[in-house]
Amino acid sequence: MTVFLLRRVFQSLIVILIVTVLTFALLRAIPGNPAIAILGPNSFRNPGAIRQFDQQYGFNLPWYSQYWLWLRHLLAGNLGFSWKLNQSVASLLGGHLPKTIFLVGISTILALVLAIPIGVIQAVRRNKFVDHFFNGFSTVFYAMPAFLLGILLILFFAIKIPIFPPEGPQGEGLGVLFTDFNALILPIISLTLITLALFSRYMRSSVLDNLTEDYVRTAKAKGASERRVLIRHVLRNSLIPIATLLGLSLPGIIAGALITESVFNYPGMGYLFYQAALNSDYPILLGITIVVAVATVVGSLLADIAYAVLDPRVRYVSQ
């Protein structure tokens, strides 16, 4: 187990290092001169100022020294500085990230809570009406563009029948999420439906895989009731791969959150990313990319550890 853990942690560190190299390469691929971009279009008349800027911020160094400098800043928690918003990326994230975590967290938990029973029912009643119904449901919501779903929810539940406000909670801080929770309901429903479509498919096939296992037959043979077999044996084992799924689907859910946030004008991280893309504000784009990537790597590391704890077979295979 310790060997497995150490190897997995080491792998994750390497992956994070590769992510930083890729992000740095993207940063360098951006056309234009940072000094001119920041000092203004007329600064080319003043080569002294450009030289001073380059020296001050390390742009005169060779690329590997620049990478090293950037990496050291990154380790110290410095994600870059948005010159356009005149604010550090870290402090921007401090305002936006918790909102995304809140939205994504609630939606993911809701989707999981709903996906488990739906997947089990579908698998047990395979090729029956219930199975086809939920299959159609999950396909439609998987295929439907997230923004269309969001707009339709706004059309029906904010405009035609004005129950909820048409946009997410506005304003600074996390407090508004609780004082204006009503406004958060449509974004949550939207993201939950998209995520649910993904999860229930996995849950169904995971349960189907387990239903044919030998231990199910053994349990039935020793006289365990249908219900007990399903809950004590099949369900418990089917949930194990879902741990991995949660870790791996994080990028997908966050991408869904980007669209949902821009539809509902919800000032989360996805919204920040999108606005930065429209303004070509690269430090924000790359800072967020790093944060999401590290979160995903750590997420799948935790998922793998959970998997190994829950399922001893994994440990034996990996050694």
Added chain:
Amino acid sequence: MSLASVPPEFPDPENPSATTGLVTTYDTEIVDPDQAVAAAAGALPAGKPRSTFRRGLEVFLENKLAVIGVAIFVFMLLFCFVGPLLYPTNQLRVNFANEFISPNAQHLLGTDASGFDVLGRLMVAGQISLEVGLAAAALATIMGVLWGAIAGYFGGVLDSAMMRLVDALLSIPVLFLAIVVVTLVTPTKTVLILVIALTSWLTTSRLVRGEALSLRTRDYVQAMKVMGGGSRRAVLRHIAPNAIGTIMVNATFQVADAIALIVALSYLGLGIRPPQQDWGGMLSDGIQYVNDNYWWLIFPAGLCIVLVISAPIFIGEGLRDAVEVRLQRR
């Protein structure tokens, strides 16, 4: 090579060379016993064994959703590429006198804000969605197969290095990566195809690597190596073709995801530029008029997107069942 490829133990009688370099001639009469029994039982004329391909095809055809998926996809292809010939419309010249006409005999699905006929525009826009989706999926599949097969076949340090790169790229949401690239380069059709392909070959490579890891230890690959076959031959002639089932299933999902990605990019205003438009662009233009009851600007495009993404998913699931027929025989 056909859809349900041949399991290694039973070389395809019709195409022996594709399966193994070891056995070069195979009499079509030599088949495994249960096939012979099935044939003798009158399922098919005697002497004609049911190939794995046939059995896979039967399973596929039994799956109604998969057949519906194929029908939808073929219909969409005809609609977009043959449709404009039967229903020619002007999609180039803006005519504001014609804006927002509701559906009538002349404009079956009405007109949009620039006076373009919506039905005709759906056909032309669909061409872009389908071309980009199919080309990106094909390119991503080729890249993923080669990457995964090479990593899995060689194993060791090379495998670790190649797969860590895949892990790193997988940890960045595809949409984020695409957004960054599209802000750097003007999105034309070719750029979109490349961007989507470059960001979506990762899952394919993981799956193929898994297959390659188990395939490389098979006797026929070992035999080929003993006979002096090189690594290139092993990867291209043995590993990749034998993983074809997994690859095909994955490729159908790639098509669905690629189309979904251009739709998302178009909504964010980072997709294909005017005067060209894809379904995502039509839909995101249409939803600006969501309060004006111009339903024909929203629902036809929305329906096209949902159908064209669902169809490959249905096909993929049917294919997976068909491929499992083959796996059961292993």
